[in-house]
Amino acid sequence: AQSVTQLGSHVSVSEGALVLLRCNYSSSVPPYLFWYVQYPNQGLQLLLKYTSAATLVKGINGFEAEFKKSETSFHLTKPSAHMSDAAEYFCAVTRNSGGYQKVTFGTGTKLQVIP
Amino acid sequence: DAGVTQSPTHLIKTRGQQVTLRCSPKSGHDTVSWYQQALGQGPQFIFQYYEEEERQRGNFPDRFSGHQFPNYSSELNVNALLLGDSALYLCASSYWGAEKSTDTQYFGPGTRLTVL
Numbered sequence: 001a002q003s004v005t006q007l008g009s010h011v012s013v014s015e016g017a018l019v020l021l022r023c024n025y026s027s028s029v030p031p032y033l034f035w036y037v038q039y040p041n042q043g044l045q046l047l048l049k050y051t052s053a054a055t056l057v058k059g060i061n062g063f064e065a066e067f068k069k070s071e072t073s074f075h076l077t078k079p080s081a082h083m084s085d086a087a088e089y090f091c092a093v094t095r096n097s098g099g100y101q102k103v104t105f106g107t108g109t110k111l112q113v114i115p
Numbered sequence: 116d117a118g119v120t121q122s123p124t125h126l127i128k129t130r131g132q133q134v135t136l137r138c139s140p141k142s143g144h145d146t147v148s149w150y151q152q153a154l155g156q157g158p159q160f161i162f163q164y165y166e167e168e169e170r171q172r173g174n175f176p177d178r179f180s181g182h183q184f185p186n187y188s189s190e191l192n193v194n195a196l197l198l199g200d201s202a203l204y205l206c207a208s209s210y211w212g213a214e215k216s217t218d219t220q221y222f223g224p225g226t227r228l229t230v231l
Contacts, residue, residue: 034219043119043205043222044158090157102171103148103207103220105157 002027004091006106014114019063019078021109023091026072033074034092035065038108044090050074061085086113117142119208119223127229128196136191136226140208147189148220149181150205158205164189165211193228201230 007022025031032051036044048059055067065076074091091106120139128134140147146165150158160173164183183189187208193200204227207220 036222041227043121043224044207046219046221049219102163103160105150105159107157108155 002031002093002095002102002104004033004093004104004106006089006091006109008109009107010110010112012112012114013081015083016080019076019081019085019111021076021089021091021111023065023074023076023106024072025074025091025093027093027095029095031093031095033065033067034094034103035059035063035074035076036090036092036105038088038090040087047076047089081111081113083113083115086111119206119221121204121206121223121226123226124224125227125229127231129231130196130198132196132230133192133194134196134228136193136204136206136228137188138191138206138208138223139188140206141221144208144210144221145187146209146211147183147187148207148209149189149191150207151175152203152205152225154202161191196230198230201228203227 003026005024034049035047037047038044047063048057050057050067058064063078067074088108088110090108092103094103119141122137148163149161152158161175162172163170167183178194180192203225205225206223209220
């Protein structure tokens with residue numbers, strides 16, 4: 001079975017401060033990991049994905065994430081928060097299940113950016 | 116290039132009724148997955164369609180059914196609606212290429228279903 005755990009359902013940072021959103025995964029096979037962002041009343045937008053090519057993955061809007069196998073983690077970071085980063089962020093894991101893709105999402109972390 | 120589209124955007128139904136939600140995948144994509152996102156929760160996988168067949172299913176009752184058409188668009192049907200079915204229903208499309216397990220799913224804006 002595969003799963004992801006997002007630590008902290010709500011995170012608040014000041015504008016310009018470092019953003020760190022935590023995600024730990026569990027997977028019996030090498031995982032493929034994703035971060036998605038969801039703005040209010042909208043669908044999910046892909047921020048970045050890890051597919052084993054490189055452990056440090058750069059995404060859109062200045063976000064990046066580092067895959068650490070020893071810690072089973074895939075934390076999302078951004079050096080300097082912007083007001084427009086306020087949204088909900090979901091970590092997701094996928095694997096080839098009998099030949100078919102199955103994506104499991106975490107419960108999400110709401111990011112608040114304080115002016 | 117049009118992304119994933121869903122219709123309708125909002126829907127209000129009463130308990131016991133039936134509902135059909137529609138999804139058109141991103142151009143070039145042949146696989147459609149459906150997710151239910153309850154308020155304050157992450158999306159939960161309902162099922163996935165490829166080549167007009169349901170290929171994988173999550174832990175949802177048979178009241179949830181779907182269909183994929185030859186043009187790859189898809190419908191989600193829910194029968195005998197319950198209050199607990201109120202949620203945002205998301206459709207995601209992907210391409211079932213050679214690197215299956217790395218395929219990225221692209222999401223539509225969702226359909227907000229309210230059951231009264």
